[in-house]
Amino acid sequence: MDKDAVLTHVLKQRRTPSLLGGEQPVSVMSSSRYVSQLTDREVENQLTDREVENQLTDREVENQLPSLDHAIRTALSGEVQTVVLVGGEGSGKTTALEKLVVDWAKGEHLQNFTYVLYFGLREIRSLKDELSLETLLQHHHSPVPSESMQLVLQKPEDVLFVFDDLDQYKLSLDPSVHTLCSDLSQAVSVSCMISSLLHGSLLRGAAFVVATRTTGWLEFLNGTRVEVSGFLKPQRETYFNGFFSDPAAANKALLHMERTLGFYDFCTSPRFCWTVCSIYKTLMDAGAKLPDTLTQLYVDILVHLMQALSLKEACNRELVQALGVMASHCSVSQNSSCTKEELHSFGFQKLLSSVGAFLNVDGDLESDACVFSFTSQLMQEFLLAVSFFLDMSVSEGMEKMWEKHKGHAKFLDLFLSGLSEPVQRRPLVILLGEFNSDRISDFKSWFKSSSEETLKGCYNDRHHRCFHLLHQAQNQSLVKEIISPSARTGISYGDLSLQDCVALNYVWSCLGEMKLLNLYRTRDLTDEKAEVLAPAMSLSHKIQLSYSTLSTGAVSHLASALSRGRTEELDLAHTSLGDEKLKVLCAGLRDCKLHTLKLLVCRLTEAGCEDLMCALTSGSSQLRVLEMMFNQIGDLGFMKLCKALQSPQCKLQQLQLRSCELTAVSMEALSAALCSGKSELRKVDLTSNTIGDGGVEALCKSLQHPHCKLQSLNLFDTELTGACCPHLMETLMSEHCSLLELDLSVNDLGHEGALLLCQALSCPGCPVEKLGLTRCELTQQVFKELGSLLRSGTSRLKSLIVGLNKVGDQGVKHLWDAVAHPACLLEELDVEMTDLTDACVEDLCAAVRASKTLKSLELRNNSLTDASVPALVQVMQDSCNMQEMNLKYNDFSEDVFEMLDECDKIRY
Incomplete structure (x- = not known):
């Protein structure tokens, strides 16, 4: 077969070039502007996680993906007889196929095929008369000489058919709707002939490359499917440089396209790139302004x-x-x-x-x-x-x-x-x-x-569409008119596409200031998306990113936005941030307005605390609240934070360290910081750490120091026993103790230890206003002492939490009597799961009626029944002070639900 004839046929211009139709394949190849695309979506999808993890650049991704040309040739070199090339409008399928045929005709590739026959189904679909395959090859392709025809028929395995525009083929490829033929000389309809070829009944053994947009006929095609992935940024750069003779003009055009249009999927289309290059060149030559929007x-x-x-x-x-x-x-x-x-x-x-x-x-x-x-x-x-x-x-x-x-x-x-x-x-x-x-x-x-x-509404995709329309209009006053203050907070805009990021950032920038940028559950905040969102971040007083996945590059843009913006609160809980990304973030923490940083469950270790220490002591850090719960920072990491607390530059006031693998070892460091005279710390939460009695003893030394400013200490579930209570008693009676809140819940303090605490709390100078003693093995005698101190006139207690201590009606009666006493200041009382029955209700109601201060009563998980409901509803309706009574999980039947509904201050 004459390859020169094939070359002439393929390189022949079959259509008039148009601005919208893309550059003709012959022009692309003759001008050396051909850029082979990347393919294999499976490989690309596998790389996605590694891109986020390792910050692969587009160029590195490109190097790890096979080119489109290579993928087709590889498939055809094996036993595969059909390769289906699938891509959208203007994705370069036709150019890729014609390049394939040209390379064969030039002797460069696919030389295992003796004949490569190219057909555009758009061109041959209009053939109305029936004809045979022989006739089609001799008259409607670059003519196959009659002497070659016999060789084609004898050795079909040496023949490659290239079919373009399968989506323009309107008849079904379902073999069940055709009477497939096998005779090459039999005259049939074009539709029957194409189906017979692709289903192997005609010229069995021949190979096929078929290009199509996504169509329903794909299910009837067997073979290797190759996705046309389009141009990544480096390929667009190559294309623009090939189009513009002046590198400066190419760079200007590419940068402008990426800034204004690069977030649209169709920018990966070679045809669209041709259109953009053509119109940009016309505008640039005329000295005109380049467009700012798609419109x-x-x-x-x-x-x-x-x-x-x-x-x-x-x-x-x-x-x-x-x-x-x-x-x-x-x-x-x-x-x-x-x-x-x-x-x-x-x-x-x-x-x-x-x-x-x-x-x-x-x-x-x-x-x-x-x-x-x-x-x-x-x-x-x-x-x-x-x-x-x-x-x-x-x-x-x-x-x-x-x-x-x-x-x-x-x-x-x-x-x-x-x-x-x-x-x-x-x-x-x-x-x-x-x-x-x-x-x-x-x-x-x-x-x-x-x-x-x-x-x-609460559908963020609809909100996004509204933002897209506003971005397209480019009217700042219209944005302010439509996006009212009530529409600016609450809803989460997580999982944004790059296009969504651009629109959201435009709207935020027009508004100038936002209370909340809610990006909850953004599972793929990439470098590119974060770069677009950075201005919006800098305008937001609070940024919500909990349960999100951030690339290292995204964290870098976030840090930059913090350092130049007005953000006061940042929530990164459950982001698996890790020490390396925290290091990047800390660069922005050294000079920003951030007051609250939430790092709950972020996979941080001792190493991350070093960077936090540097940020906290930078001299310009405004951080007041640091939440680090459920991180494995250990004693060594915490001691680094304690070192920061001793710096006069550190302004930290609240530190939450629940489940951070701390022990008594690091409590000496905390104690030293608290009594250094330089720490501003007011609140520490050490819940669920193995502090033990020794750790509390170390803390008690600092709590009695005149320089200690701590007002809230949470020791919930820290493996304490009654042995620590003498130290706590001494502390609470100290003239320098400033504790207003103390939570000792879920510790085995026991009868003797609790009595010592009661003794301290009754001291006129004891400052504690909120006390937590949930599940501390308290006895009726302890409840009697608690009742006594509440009535004493010297106690400052306003909140008492003593649930999960099974003292029954008799034990809690001491508290009802105290609540009714005019000297009692209690505002909140929690007696959840203390084995209360209906027998206590008369005393309970009397206490509520008599109290001038009680506002909240927690009665969950007790044994109250329907019989108690009328009295409880009545007392809540009568009380001016009471704001809430929680009766959940008691022994009520549905018969009383309507009665309970009559009082909106009752939860049940």
């Missing part, structure tokens, strides 16, 4: 195309409106192509010769069999938006138009939003005449009302 880009494209046609204004308007009618028809019918008869009905009668700038024209323009389709889906939707605003009739309002096209047109509302702004539509008004002001007003009214309804 502005398509305004520039439409102006360029219309000016090239050199029509009068009336004809320009008529052509765009006819294209809009066709766009609406294609959108609603979901039919990508139209006949010549349909085109006439749309209003193209006098303008048929001009449609080539916007439409694919398949067949002879003079023939009634000619078929027309939009070259670009984006331009189709843009023309629909323009024609809607050009139409001067009042037959169709925005609501009706939107309902008709919703679900079929992805970018229609974005284009409408952009075109509703005078600045963006002005070039089209000059070219096409005035837009319908009533329709523009109708759109704006629809947009405002629908946005208001959307922002009341």
